[in-house]
Amino acid sequence: MSEESLPADALPEYAERVLDLAEHIPPGRVMTYGDMAEWLEEGGPRQVGRVMALYGGAVPWWRVIRADGVLLPGHELEALGHYRQEGTPLREAGRASEGHMPRVDMRRARWDGDERAEGHT
DNA sequence: AGCGTGACGAGTA
DNA sequence: ATACTCGCCACGC
Numbered sequence: 001m002s003e004e005s006l007p008a009d010a011l012p013e014y015a016e017r018v019l020d021l022a023e024h025i026p027p028g029r030v031m032t033y034g035d036m037a038e039w040l041e042e043g044g045p046r047q048v049g050r051v052m053a054l055y056g057g058a059v060p061w062w063r064v065i066r067a068d069g070v071l072l073p074g075h076e077l078e079a080l081g082h083y084r085q086e087g088t089p090l091r092e093a094g095r096a097s098e099g100h101m102p103r104v105d106m107r108r109a110r111w112d113g114d115e116r117a118e119g120h121t
Numbered sequence: 122a123g124c125g126t127g128a129c130g131a132g133t134a
Numbered sequence: 135a136t137a138c139t140c141g142c143c144a145c146g147c
Contacts, residue, residue, distance in 0.1 A: 033129055044142055045129035053128050067130055074128085 011055060014043060018051040025063040026118050027086040029111035030104055032067040039113045069103035076101045 011019070017040055025031050033045040033052070040048075052064055062079040065072060069091065071079045080101060083090055089105035 034131095037129090043144090046127065046143055047129095049128045050144065051128095056128075061128080064128080066128080072128060 014040075014047070015051045015055055017042070018048050019055055019059050021113070022052070022056070022059040022061070022064050024113075024115065025060065025111055026115075027060075027063075028088050028109070030063045030065050030088065030106075030109045031111050031113070032065060032106075034067055035110070035112070036064065065104060067106070069106045069109075071101050071103065 018036060021036055021039060022031070031039075033048040036048045037044050048064070052061055056064070060082075062072065062075070062082045065079075082088075083104065089108040090102040091105045092102040093100065
């Protein structure tokens with residue numbers, strides 16, 4: 001039997017790795033799908049995206065976004081609420097902000113996975 | 122087996 | 135800023 005049937009109460013190992021990493025993203029910071037794939041050294045942005053689409057509800061999904069900083073389509077308001085609540089750096093279109101959501105300021109909010117760097121002490 | 126699709130990314134026009 | 139192309143990889147039809 002080469003069938004690798006997965007236990008119903010367990011996720012694919014890759015999915016667990018993705019979710020675990022997502023849970024380690026500090027509040028006020030974000031990680032891109034591509035960065036997560038690179039950090040894990042496995043799969044690619046689309047694979048991370050697939051995992052988040054399927055199981056992302058169990059983790060702080062709003063801290064995992066696209067490289068261009070666009071809020072998750074369909075959950076913009078919810079994500080925005082979290083960002084304002086945790087002080088995630090946002091780029092607001094100064095004058096034309098009416099009509100479209102702000103985007104995450106990737107330059108400041110991007111987290112590289114180095115937890116030690118969080119403690120500036 | 123081919124083909125389209127997607128919570129992607131980078132490059133080009 | 136937007137639109138389109140190509141590369142990427144797993145899934146479903």
